[in-house]
Every structure is written in C-alpha cells, then in structure tokens.
Amino acid sequence: MLCARRLGGLGAGLRGRWVSTSWSPVGAAFNVQPQGRRLDLFGERRGLFGVPELSAPEGFRVAQEKALRKTEQLVRRVCSAPPGPQTVLIFDELSDSLCRVADLADFVKIAHPEAAFREAAEEACRSIGAMVETLNTNVELYQSLQKLLADKKLVDSLDPETRRVAELFMFDFEISGIHLDREKRKRAVDLNVKILDLSSAFLMGTHFPSKIEKHLLPEHIRHHFEQAGDHVLVDGLRTEVPDDLVREAAYKIFLYPNAGQLKCLEELLSNRDLLAKLVGYSTYSHRALQGTMAKNPETVMQFLEKLSDKLSERTMKDFEMIRGMKMKLNPQNSELMPWDPPYYSGVIRAERYDSEPSSYCPFFSLGACMEGLNTLFNRLLGISLCVEQPAEGEVWSEDVRKLDCHFTIRGGRLKEDGGYQLPVVVLMLNLPHSSKTLPTLLTPGMMENLFHEMGHAMHSMLGRTRYQHVTGTRCPTDFAEVPSILMEYFANDYRVVHQFARHYQTGQSLPRNMVSRLCESKKVCAAADMQLQVFYAALDQIYHGKHPLRSSTTDILRDTQEKFYGLPYVPNTAWQLRFSHLVGYGAKYYSYLVSRAVASMVWRECFLRDPFNRAAGERYRREMLAHGGGKEPLLMVQGMLQKCPSIDDFVNALVADLDMDLETFLTDSK
Numbered sequence: 146m147l148c149a150r151r152l153g154g155l156g157a158g159l160r161g162r163w164v165s166t167s168w169s170p171v172g173a174a175f176n177v178q179p180q181g182r183r184l185d186l187f188g189e190r191r192g193l194f195g196v197p198e199l200s201a202p203e204g205f206r207v208a209q210e211k212a213l214r215k216t217e218q219l220v221r222r223v224c225s226a227p228p229g230p231q232t233v234l235i236f237d238e239l240s241d242s243l244c245r246v247a248d249l250a251d252f253v254k255i256a257h258p259e260a261a262f263r264e265a266a267e268e269a270c271r272s273i274g275a276m277v278e279t280l281n282t283n284v285e286l287y288q289s290l291q292k293l294l295a296d297k298k299l300v301d302s303l304d305p306e307t308r309r310v311a312e313l314f315m316f317d318f319e320i321s322g323i324h325l326d327r328e329k330r331k332r333a334v335d336l337n338v339k340i341l342d343l344s345s346a347f348l349m350g351t352h353f354p355s356k357i358e359k360h361l362l363p364e365h366i367r368h369h370f371e372q373a374g375d376h377v378l379v380d381g382l383r384t385e386v387p388d389d390l391v392r393e394a395a396y397k398i399f400l401y402p403n404a405g406q407l408k409c410l411e412e413l414l415s416n417r418d419l420l421a422k423l424v425g426y427s428t429y430s431h432r433a434l435q436g437t438m439a440k441n442p443e444t445v446m447q448f449l450e451k452l453s454d455k456l457s458e459r460t461m462k463d464f465e466m467i468r469g470m471k472m473k474l475n476p477q478n479s480e481l482m483p484w485d486p487p488y489y490s491g492v493i494r495a496e497r498y499d500s501e502p503s504s505y506c507p508f509f510s511l512g513a514c515m516e517g518l519n520t521l522f523n524r525l526l527g528i529s530l531c532v533e534q535p536a537e538g539e540v541w542s543e544d545v546r547k548l549d550c551h552f553t554i555r556g557g558r559l560k561e562d563g564g565y566q567l568p569v570v571v572l573m574l575n576l577p578h579s580s581k582t583l584p585t586l587l588t589p590g591m592m593e594n595l596f597h598e599m600g601h602a603m604h605s606m607l608g609r610t611r612y613q614h615v616t617g618t619r620c621p622t623d624f625a626e627v628p629s630i631l632m633e634y635f636a637n638d639y640r641v642v643h644q645f646a647r648h649y650q651t652g653q654s655l656p657r658n659m660v661s662r663l664c665e666s667k668k669v670c671a672a673a674d675m676q677l678q679v680f681y682a683a684l685d686q687i688y689h690g691k692h693p694l695r696s697s698t699t700d701i702l703r704d705t706q707e708k709f710y711g712l713p714y715v716p717n718t719a720w721q722l723r724f725s726h727l728v729g730y731g732a733k734y735y736s737y738l739v740s741r742a743v744a745s746m747v748w749r750e751c752f753l754r755d756p757f758n759r760a761a762g763e764r765y766r767r768e769m770l771a772h773g774g775g776k777e778p779l780l781m782v783q784g785m786l787q788k789c790p791s792i793d794d795f796v797n798a799l800v801a802d803l804d805m806d807l808e809t810f811l812t813d814s815k
Contacts, residue, residue: 168512171519174532174546176512176584176649191536193262194249194569200538202265205253208246209269213276215242224285228293230303233311234561236290237612239280240314241566244613247273252571257541281321282334290315306775310612313436313774320432322424329423336420343413344728350406351725354380355398366391384487389475396484400718402699407722410698417731418692430689433732437621438739438778442686444792445735449686452738452796453679453709459672459803460711466493467670483712486677490670498666505663506586508646508655511576514592517645518599521635525762526607568616570605572598584649589663593636600632601625607766608773620774622733624781626740627747628770634748637664638756671803675738680709682735684721689732742795743782745802750786 168176192199198207216239223235246269254266280286293299294315300308318324322333356376359367369391371378383395417429426432430442439445464481467489472479474492494500519530535547560566574595579585587595604625605617618625635641639660646655684705688694694701702721703714721727726734747769751761768784783789790798 169516169519170532171530171548172512172516174512175515176510191539193253193539193541195536195539196249199249202259202261205246205250205262205265205269209272212242212246212273216276216280220280220283220286224289226289228289228296228299230307232289232293233303233307233314233612236314237310237614241613243273243277247277252573256571256573259541262541278334278337281318282323282330284323287318287323290318306611306615306772309775309777310614313614316435320424322420325423333420333423336416336423340413340416340420343409343416347406347409347413348725348728350403350409351723352380353403353406354378355401355403357398362394363390366394370395382484384484385491387488389471389478389485392484392488393482396482397715397718400715400720400723402717402719403722407698407719410722410727413727414688414694414698415692417689428690428692430686430732433689437733437736438623438743438782439735442690442732445686446683448739448792448795449679449683449709449735451792452799453676453683455796455800456672456676456679459800460676463490463670463673464711467673481712483715486670486673486712490673494666494669497669498662500589500663500666502588502590505589505655505659507648507650508653509587509589509592510649511585511587513645513647513649514587514595517641518596520644521641521757522603524757525759526603526766527759527763528607565609566613568605568608570602570617572602574598586649593633596632596636597629600629603632604628604770604773607770609771610773610775612775615772615774617773620772621778622730623736623739624743624774624778626737627743630741630744631747634744634752635756637667641756668803675799675803676710678738680706681724681726682738683709684724685727685730685732685734688721688727738799739795741802742798743790745798746782746790746794747785749798749801 191197192201192204196204196208198204198211219235219239219242223232223239226232226235250266250269250273252266254263254270257263257266290311294311300311303311321337322330325333354371356373356378359372359375359377362370362377366388367377369383369386369388371380379395379398381395382399383392386392386395414429421427421429421432424432428442430445434441434445439448464486467486468479468481470489470493471481471485474489515530522528522530530548533547535545540547572595574591576585576587576591601618608617610616613619637660639657642660643654643657646660647653648655684702687701687705688698696704698721699719702719706712706714730736747765751765752758755761765785769781772781779789
C-alpha cells in the first residue's frame with residue numbers, strides 16, 4: 146500500500162479530461178482523481194490493512210490481547226518441546242505474533258489522521274514492548290534455544306537459514322544479558338531501560354530550537370527566524386538562504402552547546418559502553434557490528450580512512466570551486482566556512498547545468514512515475530503492479546492506493562500448512578497536492594526518492610524467507626540500503642527514464658540532454674559531500690569505541706573534523722548534539738556508504754550495459770532480494786558479483802561514481 150502524509154495525497158490527480166497522454170491502469174490510478182467508493186451494503190467490511198479487529202481504535206487492545214495470549218501458548222509449547230528445527234519455527238511464530246501488532250502500531254501511531262487511533266497504537270507499542278522485555282529475560286525460554294545450539298549433531302542437521310535464524314535469536318537474548326547471573330542480568334535490564342530513556346531524550350533535544358535575545362541579532366536578518374517576544378528561535382541551519390550572515394548566525398546559534406543535551410549524550414554513550422562490556426564486548430561498536438558486512442569496527446575505520454585518502458584531493462578541488470563562487474558573489478568575505486558548501490554548491494549546480502527542478506516536474510506526474518516502476522519491474526523481474534480496490538475500512542483515506550505486487554506491516558514467512566504469509570508494506574511520502582489543473586507533479590528529487598523507497602518495498606515483497614524474523618529489510622543495516630540505493634541508479638538512467646517521463650499535457654518525452662544535465666549536476670561537489678559523510682561516520686565510530694573517551698565529545702568532534710573533513714571547527718559550537726542518527730544508527734552510520742558501494746558495484750557489473758537485463762534481474766532477485774537477513778550479507782553480495790569484494794573494491798566503487806560521464810558531453814550536444 147502507498148499513502149502520503151498530508152502535504153498532499155499520493156495518487157490525487159485530475160478527472161482526466163485534460164490529460165493528453167494515455168495511461169496504463171497503474172498510471173491512471175495515480176493520475177486520476179478518486180471518484181469515491183460506491184456504497185456496498187452487502188460487501189465485506191475490514192479493519193485497517195485487513196486486520197478485522199482494527200475497524201475502531203479499541204481494536205488495538207483486542208489485537209494486542211490476542212497476540213499476548215498466543216505468545217503465552219507458544220512459550221509453553223517451545224519450553225516443553227524437545228530441541229530441534231521445530232524450536233526455531235516456534236520462536237519465529239512467537240516473533241510473528243508480536244510483530245504483526247507492533248509493526249502495524251508503529252506505523253499507525255505516526256500516520257493515522259485520528260488521534261484516537263494514534264493513541265491506541267501508542268499504547269499497543271508499549272504493551273508489546275513490555276512483553277518483548279519479559280521474553281528477553283525469560284531464562285526457561287532462553288534455555289530451550291540454548292539446548293538446540295549446544296547440540297552439535299542437531300546444529301549440523303539444520304539448513305543454513307534455520308541455523309542463522311537460531312543464532313540471531315540467541316544473539317538477541319545475549320545482548321540483553323540473559324546468560325549472566327541474576328545480579329548482572331538485572332543490571333543489564335536496568336541499563337537497557339536507561340539507554341531507551343536517554344535515547345528518547347537525546348532525540349527530542351536534537352530538534353529543539355535554540356533561543357537568543359532578539360537584540361543580539363542584526364535587525365535586517367531577524368525576519369529569517371521565528372520571533373517570540375524578546376527572543377528569536379532558530380530551529381535549523383538555513384542552508385538555502387543566500388545571505389552569508391543569516392547562515393552564519395543560524396549555524397552558531399543552532400549549534401551552540403546546550404549543557405543538558407551534552408550531559409544526555411555523554412550518559413548515553415557511557416551507558417551503551419557499560420552494557421556492551423557487561424554482555425561480553427570490548428566496545429559498543431563491537432556489539433553493534435555483530436553480523437554486519439563489516440563485522441567489526443577495525444574494518445569500518447580501515448574503510449573510512451582509505452576512502453578519506455582517496456577523496457582528499459577531489460574534496461580540496463571541490464572546496465576551491467566553492468570558495469571561488471563565494472569570492473565571486475561576496476568578495477569581502479571569501480573564507481570558506483562550514484555553513485557555505487550546501488548553498489554555494491547549489492549555486493554552481495544551477496549555473497553550470499541549468500537543472501531547475503520546476504522545469505522537470507511536468508514530466509514526472511505521479512502516474513507516469515508509477516507506470517515507469519511497473520515497466521521496470523515487469524521487464525527486469527517479470528512482475529506487474531496491479532491496483533486493487535481496498536475493502537471498506539481497510540484504509541482511512543482515498544489518497545491511499547493499494548497495490549498487489551516503507552513500513553513493514555506484516556513480514557513474509559512460510560506457514561505450517563505450506564502456504565506463504567504474504568508481506569504487507571507501506572510507502573509513506575510527502576508529495577504536493579494535485580489541483581483542478583494539475584496532477585501530482587514530482588520534482589526530480591521526489592521521483593528519485595519514490596524509486597528509492599520502492600526498492601525497500603520490493604526487498605520486502607519479493608523476499609521468500611522461511612522465517613519472518615529475517616524477511617526483507619530485517620537484515621544487517623549495512624546491507625538494508627542496497628536495494629533502495631540501486632533503484633536510484635535506475636532512476637538516473639535515461640534508458641529507464643525515457644520509458645515513463647512524459648509531459649502530462651502534451652505527452653512529449655523528457656529530452657535526453659535534460660536527463661544528462663540532471664545526472665551530472667548531482668556530481669558537482671559530490672566529493673566534498675561524501676567527505677562530510679566520512680567525517681560523520683568516523684565520529685560515530687570514535688564515540689562508540691574505547692571508553693572512557695580520550696576527551697570531551699566536542700574536542701573529539703573538533704579533532705575528527707580536522708582529520709576527516711578539512712573545513713575549520715567553529716568555536717562554541719557542538720554539532721554532535723544535533724546528530725540524531727546517533728540514536729537509531731549508533732556505531733552504524735557508515736552503513737549508507739557501504740550500501741552505496743555495493744549498489745554501485747551491482748549496477749556497473751550487472752545493469753550498466755542493459756538496465757532491463759532479465760537474466761541479471763532474475764539473479765538479483767535470487768541472490769539478494771530473496772534472502773532478507775536469512776543469509777550472510779557478504780555471501781549475497783558475492784553471489785551477485787561472482788566475487789568477494791575487498792575494502793579497496795568498496796572504496797573504488799564510491800570514487801568511480803564521482804567521475805563525470807563522457808557520454809553526457811556527447812549526448813548533451815545532440
């Protein structure tokens with residue numbers, strides 16, 4: 146299913162009279178205004194996403210109580226059964242019964258327009274979360290799995306996926322400290338609770354605006370910020386504002402150290418380290434990287450340092466180019482500062498490639514983009530997207546479209562009767578409203594984001610794992626972004642774009658030179674952008690490395706910025722206090738770079754010559770999409786590339802993407 150948070154409706158469009166282009170059923174479903182559902186007095190009425198209990202907010206309580214009763218039955222069953230493959234199946238069914246409520250509630254609590262549904266979903270999340278904590282400290286449950294993994298003969302008889310899932314369940318137990326004595330186990334539980342509270346507080350603090358007395362700001366720039374009485378509130382960096390002084394003020398005020406937030410970060414990092422050591426790891430990073438492609442922090446730092454070395458010369462050239470543009474526009478103050486690159490690189494991009502987003506929007510109606518995805522998936526993977534009318538009560542708005550073919554609402558798994566529990570996923574996107582004269586039109590960035598998110602959806606929809614615990618995107622973080630980033634390469638290839646990018650009024654195809662200019666514009670200052678990501682990833686590794694830290698988090702920020710970025714640290718700023726990814730991606734911020742490297746290698750090796758290569762598409766589905774997290778990620782990559790990539794291969798793939806494409810200059814002149 147696809148839905149939109151209300152900037153506008155995903156799928157909202159015109160009644161079709163003015164559209165001169167003929168659309169397929171998928172394209173029409175997203176470009177034609179919904180006509181309203183016919184009243185069917187005898188038709189089936191379902192709850193949200195087909196869950197019968199969720200026809201009203203109170204249904205969440207019914208669903209969670211049903212899940213909790215089933216959980217208790219399954220716990221009794223697995224604890225009384227002899228160890229064997231059935232042990233893993235029962236554990237997975239246990240996980241599935243809880244996830245089916247928790248995953249749905251996680252989505253509804255942030256997306257549903259009615260407060261009663263959101264509050265009921267929030268309560269369901271808390272209830273299921275409490276049950277998970279109880280299960281993670283259930284010694285008898287742990288021992289039932291331990292008996293299986295301690296029996297070498299039994300373990301050797303398990304197929305690779307079953308063995309991996311059993312080990313993942315055991316890992317979940319052990320990071321909660323269940324293998325420790327009673328006193329240490331209680332300590333681990335207490336630390337987990339404290340870390341959860343600190344994470345929530347820190348995350349909230351990363352978005353909290355900074356306040357400064359109004360008279361301290363020059364009067365002519367105050368209108369750029371929200372004013373509250375005698376104070377000005379700064380809630381972001383204002384990177385898009387042309388005035389250097391506004392960006393400087395925003396940077397220095399928004400990033401000014403907050404003592405409470407600083408203390409919260411220090412306690413979060415310290416408690417993560419204490420928990421890691423308690424359960425047997427030397428650092429939190431070693432604990433977090435268990436089971437990933439990187440495997441350990443030493444490999445991550447080696448990758449980041451090699452990448453930084455390769456980028457260094459290119460980054461300096463980017464900085465010189467940005468500095469030159471700043472000098473051209475502001476000769477009185479040409480020193481390059483951290484608040485400058487986002488703005489001036491955008492100016493260079495627009496001047497050099499004339500890639501104004503609004504000139505592309507008429508070619509990227511939502512219906513056209515969905516038609517393009519359907520064509521790509523059909524030619525590459527042999528699947529089609531079919532629009533299905535939701536049953537009454539299944540969705541909450543006509544703006545929601547149902548497709549049979551990224552929030553996971555239900556994971557896929559093999560059921561006991563031999564059937565397959567089909568997954569349900571949601572793409573939630575911010576898109577502009579349609580109007581009486583326009584369908585929903587996407588900017589190039591929105592189009593690329595749609596392709597990116599659909600990559601996640603296909604990962605979940607096409608996975609055919611036996612166990613829902615490892616279905617689709619339930620895989621290591623540094624592999625999870627590979628399918629979505631790979632879709633970005635398709636979204637930027639003219640052979641793919643040409644299949645769907647047509648003007649919503651005239652039907653004219655998007656000119657090839659416009660696609661070329663757009664693609665090459667993204668490479669402007671791309672080395673500096675990547676260098677910034679290397680800096681963030683290195684900082685994340687150091688914060689989650691050896692404790693006690695060698696100095697304050699701000700001193701570490703300054704030193705790491707000097708080593709891995711190159712622009713000067715600004716005194717009395719603390720960017721790390723706005724680094725929200727430290728919560729959800731602690732010790733794993735590097736993952737996006739690694740995933741992009743893998744996607745780049747897969748694109749070049751398998752799809753660059755022919756983005757519609759069916760044989761390569763089938764191999765991609767078989768070797769990478771099908772396994773979810775049920776197979777070692779590096780083995781999946783090796784199966785796809787027919788070789789095991791080295792650290793140098795990862796680095797070289799990222800750097801190769803920065804090179805200008807010679808074809809651009811040939812096609813741009815046609």
